[in-house]
Amino acid sequence: MIIGSGLLDFLAGLGMLRFPRRKKLLLFGSILANIGTLATFKYLDFFIGSFQGLLLWAGLESPLRPLGFILPIGISFYTFQSMSYTIDIYRNQLEPTRNILHFFAYLAMFPQLVAGPIIRAKDLLPQLKTTKGTSESQRWQGMQLVVLGYFKKVVIADNLAPIINSAFDSTTAFPSSLYWWLIMVMFAFQIYCDFSGYTDIARGLARWMGYEFSVNFNHPYLASSFRDFWGRWHISLSTWFRDYLYIPLGGSRKGIWRGHLNMWVTMLVSGLWHGAAWPFVLWGGLHGGYLTIERITQWPQRLARIPGGRHLAALFVFTSVVLGWVFFRAQSLEQALEVFSVMLSFRHVEANIIRDMISYKASLLLMIMVFSELYVYLGLQHYFTIRMPVPRLTRPIGIALLIAACVYFRGIGNDFIYFQF
Amino acid sequence: MASSNPKGKTILCVAQNVLRERCLVTVVLAVAMVAIVSWRREIDVRGVNPYKFWENKVTWSQNADMAVIGDSRILQGISPQAMRKMLVDYRVLNFGFFGTGYSPEYLFAGKNLLDPKSKKKIILLGITPHSLTPEAVKSNGWLFRKKQYQKANIIKRRLGCLDQLVSPLKIKESLDLFKIKREDRQYFSENTPAGWSGVIRPVIPDDALRSYKLAFINNRTGTHIVDEIIDATHKWGREGINVYAFRPPTSSEMVELEDSLSGFDEKSFRNRFEGAGGIWIDVNPSQYSTYDGSHLNRYGAEKLSLELARKISRYQQNRQQAINSRNLPANKSSVNHLADTQNSTGTLLQRQF
Numbered sequence: 001m002i003i004g005s006g007l008l009d010f011l012a013g014l015g016m017l018r019f020p021r022r023k024k025l026l027l028f029g030s031i032l033a034n035i036g037t038l039a040t041f042k043y044l045d046f047f048i049g050s051f052q053g054l055l056l057w058a059g060l061e062s063p064l065r066p067l068g069f070i071l072p073i074g075i076s077f078y079t080f081q082s083m084s085y086t087i088d089i090y091r092n093q094l095e096p097t098r099n100i101l102h103f104f105a106y107l108a109m110f111p112q113l114v115a116g117p118i119i120r121a122k123d124l125l126p127q128l129k130t131t132k133g134t135s136e137s138q139r140w141q142g143m144q145l146v147v148l149g150y151f152k153k154v155v156i157a158d159n160l161a162p163i164i165n166s167a168f169d170s171t172t173a174f175p176s177s178l179y180w181w182l183i184m185v186m187f188a189f190q191i192y193c194d195f196s197g198y199t200d201i202a203r204g205l206a207r208w209m210g211y212e213f214s215v216n217f218n219h220p221y222l223a224s225s226f227r228d229f230w231g232r233w234h235i236s237l238s239t240w241f242r243d244y245l246y247i248p249l250g251g252s253r254k255g256i257w258r259g260h261l262n263m264w265v266t267m268l269v270s271g272l273w274h275g276a277a278w279p280f281v282l283w284g285g286l287h288g289g290y291l292t293i294e295r296i297t298q299w300p301q302r303l304a305r306i307p308g309g310r311h312l313a314a315l316f317v318f319t320s321v322v323l324g325w326v327f328f329r330a331q332s333l334e335q336a337l338e339v340f341s342v343m344l345s346f347r348h349v350e351a352n353i354i355r356d357m358i359s360y361k362a363s364l365l366l367m368i369m370v371f372s373e374l375y376v377y378l379g380l381q382h383y384f385t386i387r388m389p390v391p392r393l394t395r396p397i398g399i400a401l402l403i404a405a406c407v408y409f410r411g412i413g414n415d416f417i418y419f420q421f
Numbered sequence: 422m423a424s425s426n427p428k429g430k431t432i433l434c435v436a437q438n439v440l441r442e443r444c445l446v447t448v449v450l451a452v453a454m455v456a457i458v459s460w461r462r463e464i465d466v467r468g469v470n471p472y473k474f475w476e477n478k479v480t481w482s483q484n485a486d487m488a489v490i491g492d493s494r495i496l497q498g499i500s501p502q503a504m505r506k507m508l509v510d511y512r513v514l515n516f517g518f519f520g521t522g523y524s525p526e527y528l529f530a531g532k533n534l535l536d537p538k539s540k541k542k543i544i545l546l547g548i549t550p551h552s553l554t555p556e557a558v559k560s561n562g563w564l565f566r567k568k569q570y571q572k573a574n575i576i577k578r579r580l581g582c583l584d585q586l587v588s589p590l591k592i593k594e595s596l597d598l599f600k601i602k603r604e605d606r607q608y609f610s611e612n613t614p615a616g617w618s619g620v621i622r623p624v625i626p627d628d629a630l631r632s633y634k635l636a637f638i639n640n641r642t643g644t645h646i647v648d649e650i651i652d653a654t655h656k657w658g659r660e661g662i663n664v665y666a667f668r669p670p671t672s673s674e675m676v677e678l679e680d681s682l683s684g685f686d687e688k689s690f691r692n693r694f695e696g697a698g699g700i701w702i703d704v705n706p707s708q709y710s711t712y713d714g715s716h717l718n719r720y721g722a723e724k725l726s727l728e729l730a731r732k733i734s735r736y737q738q739n740r741q742q743a744i745n746s747r748n749l750p751a752n753k754s755s756v757n758h759l760a761d762t763q764n765s766t767g768t769l770l771q772r773q774f
Contacts, residue, residue: 140443141541147447171558359631361592396443400450407455408590 001072003107008033009082010103013089013096023090030086036078041069042076046276074114076273078107080240085121087244094122102128108418109211111202115195117216117236127211134210142207146401147202151402152193158411160190163362166330180343182358182366184322187329189369193221195234221321222377224313225300226290229321237273241266246342262297264288274328279336283327290320314377361409423718442671459586461598467611472570472724474504474612476518481616485514486539491547493519494669499547499715501615503723507730512540515616518566522557523646528653530563530573535662543733546650546666546699548690551633551681553642553650572628578613590670590740593625611719623710626672629715651697658698663740665733666699670706672714724750 012030045066052062052077085106088094090203106124128371134142196217203213216236223229247265252259264285271284280420294300301310323343330336375381469477487508490498495517504513516531523546535542551557590598610620654664668687671679679685690700709725712718717725 036735042505050619066608136444143447364592396447396450400454403447403451404454404458407587408458408595411587 001041001075002078002360003104005034005037005082006104006107009086010096010100012086012096013103016086016089017096022093027086027090034083038079043272043276044069050278056066060293077116079116080112080118080237081107082241083123083246084118088120088122094125095127097121099274103396107205110215111205112199115198115202116234117199117213118204118240119213119236123214124211132210134208138207138210141205144209144395145204146202147402147406148397149197149202149204151405152197152200154406154410156369157190157194157197159365160186160193160362160411162412163358164190164329168329168335175342175345175347177343179320179358180339182246182344184325184329185359186317186362186366190220190320191325191328191370192217196219204380206298212413219373219376221318221373222314223317224304224310226287226294226317226320228300229317230287231292237270241270245269260292263291263295267291279327279330282333283324285325286324290324422576444525454589456736457551458598462590462594466717467609469612469614473610474616476570477614478518478616479563479570480515481516481534483533483536483629485536486511486541487513487515487543487545488516488531489545489547490516490528490547491669492517492549492557494549495547495717495770496616497618497719498669498722498725499545499729500613500619500719500723500726501618503615504730505550505725506727507734510592510635511543512536512539513615515613516563517547517566518562519561520557520560520565522552522554522559523525523650524558524561525565525649525653527561527563528649532653532662533658540629541737542660542662543728543737544662544664545733546649547669548666549669549671550642550679550685551636553646553685554637554640555643555682556566556640557638558643558661566605606611615720618741619722620712621718624710624712626711626714627674629711630674630678633675634674634682635716637679637682641682646691649688651693654694654697654699663737664699665702665729665736666694667704670709670717670721671705672699673706673715675711676706700736702743704728704730 009030014024015026019026035271045068048062048064048066050062055062059402075193085096085103089096102125105128106119106121109124111121112119164187170273178246199213199216203215206213214236216234218232218235220229220233225231246262247261249265250258251262266280267284267288271280271282271287276279300313303313303381312375323340326339326343327336330339446689468474487504489495489501491499495515496519497517499515499517501513501515505511514534521527528552532544535544610618610622612618654666657664680687695701704725708719709721711721
């Protein structure tokens with residue numbers, strides 16, 4: 001699959017150089033092939049299933065049956081990388097490479113192949129041309145990233161996972177809003193640590209090879225507006241959609257309402273990109289709604305004018321994002337709506353039952369995550385960097401402690417959540 | 422002085438370069454930390470290599486006279502070696518797995534351990550409320566080990582003993598590492614070839630209670646799972662297999678918790694089980710103490726195994742006498758007749774236990 005779609009885009013890129021007048025045709029062919037592959041393997045059964053549901057609702061029987069194709073690993077990521085290559089060439093933003101090995105190294109660079117970050121050809125191809133050895137500093141930075149990534153994944157995410165899984169595996173939602181808020185805050189940190197952990201490992205491995213991948217997460221839960229959140233969460237995907245979907249649709253240049261429409265299209269497609277299921281579409285739609293309200297009311301700017309307003313805004317954004325994650329995590333639309341209604345009902349049960357349902361370890365890890373985010377939010381890292389010079393061996397000891405923590409406090413092994421996309 | 426010595430200067434230079442390589446320093450520090458923790462936690466790895474142990478358990482087939490089936494309370498609580506002190510010429514296997522539930526597949530796999538040619542086939546079921554829940558059947562520990570064995574690579578199988586040294590720590594255990602004076606810290610678990618994992622651990626009386634409280638939320642014992650066991654007991658009886666069952670002894674707090682939260686009705690289960698031709702063995706839990714509120718340590722396990730073996734041995738002898746007194750050949754091929762005999766004698770013999 002990857003060789004097929006890669007070869008097509010490699011040749012399309014060279015074709016655009018050779019036949020500039022056929023550029024549009026070649027680009028159209030490349031996009032059609034990429035979207036077609038993605039649609040067939042990832043979305044065809046979803047559309048067939050939805051069509052079946054619609055016919056069933058109308059009392060008719062569907063002649064179509066799901067085809068049950070296996071989803072190729074990393075298809076959403078490498079397809080987008082491959083498409084951006086031909087689009088950038090079409091826009092004269094990139095010179096096509098003649099070196100097929102460089103092209104496939106860009107497309108299938110192993111650390112990020114399965115779950116991103118989505119890298120751009122214009123960032124990586126020049127690096128591939130000028131490969132050189134790595135310095136001690138690069139190796140050390142790479143190691144810090146890899147260890148931090150593993151810590152986030154195996155200690156934080158994998159220890160939070162069993163509690164969240166058991167909550168969502170139950171046939172009926174436990175009737176306590178406090179419990180579900182806790183579960184969803186845990187999920188917010190699980191998915192963040194799971195995904196940003198993978199990205200850190202990918203970036204660290206790349207650095208060991210002498211390459212630089214861009215930052216994919218920048219403390220998203222500290223965002224003080226939804227726009228800010230999308231500038232901090234899965235940055236490589238957000239910018240991809242901005243550059244290759246939102247802006248080509250006209251962005252916000254074609255009037256207010258067209259701008260809203262474009263934004264909604266982008267968010268819904270982004271939701272669908274994450275998974276071929278209606279809850280993901282709803283998740284995208286919910287964020288589209290958040291962004292629309294934010295654009296119309298300009299509430300973050302208004303709130304920032306009052307004392308403590310910025311903190312209130314950050315808290316509101318975090319709470320809303322946590323609510324949105326319900327659709328992302330639920331196993332069905334019915335379950336998502338049930339959990340959503342329990343969360344917003346503010347029904348309560350005895351605190352000791354909740355205490356029993358959430359382990360000490362998970363509570364401790366949650367607190368670690370909250371405090372580490374607050375540490376950054378309050379800017380304490382700058383304070384300590386300036387006031388307290390760090391001895392040379394302090395960091396290696398810290399990283400060694402993280403390695404030991406990965407060994408002794410690891411949770412039950414789980415796949416990375418974003419592997420499924 | 423070192424600087425005037427060229428050899429010393431070279432060593433110093435190499436040492437400085439090595440120290441400058443922070444990755445290397447970090448790896449050395451991490452290895453040292455792991456080694457210190459492994460040493461401080463005093464795990465004594467004994468017996469069969471863990472991967473080999475599980476590999477054996479999931480690949481055993483048709484070579485036992487007696488199979489003991491159940492979850493972790495069986496895995497850690499029944500010693501085939503101790504049983505063989507009373508059941509001398511029996512080949513006994515412990516087919517217990519962590520967190521396993523009585524799925525039809527698991528019951529079939531347990532029965533499949535018995536040698537078809539054996540004249541004294543016995544299945545002993547350890548009935549815990551959790552093993553009768555849908556969640557235990559779904560996240561079946563036996564199936565998990567089977568899949569894990571299929572996935573495990575050769576390195577894991579050979580070096581499985583190292584796995585214990587780097588196995589995850591509980592928070593309390595990790596805090597204990599820093600205590601200078603430590604008492605009662607003899608940890609070990611000995612995996613035996615017959616499938617028993619004998620454990621010695623410091624006693625934390627309520628360690629398991631918390632997780633069991635959670636285990637029964639939206640997960641009560643299922644009637645269909647009990648039905649499977651009853652059907653299997655009936656079927657096995659007709660095949661000439663003596664089926665015994667008991668409730669593994671555990672702490673009184675755990676019994677109370679399970680009885681109040683799990684929906685398990687021991688009396689009703691026992692009646693149905695005996696009605697299907699099984700023999701229920703009463704065990705007095707007050708005679709045993711657990712290390713975590715749920716499981717027996719190795720000494721408790723040996724004591725329990727002896728007690729069960731003694732009762733089973735007595736029953737087997739009485740059964741044989743009952744068969745002889747009715748002039749029925751012990752190896753009678755008419756298994757239905759034998760099952761009827763088992764039914765009638767079984768009910769009579771309950772009183773002796």
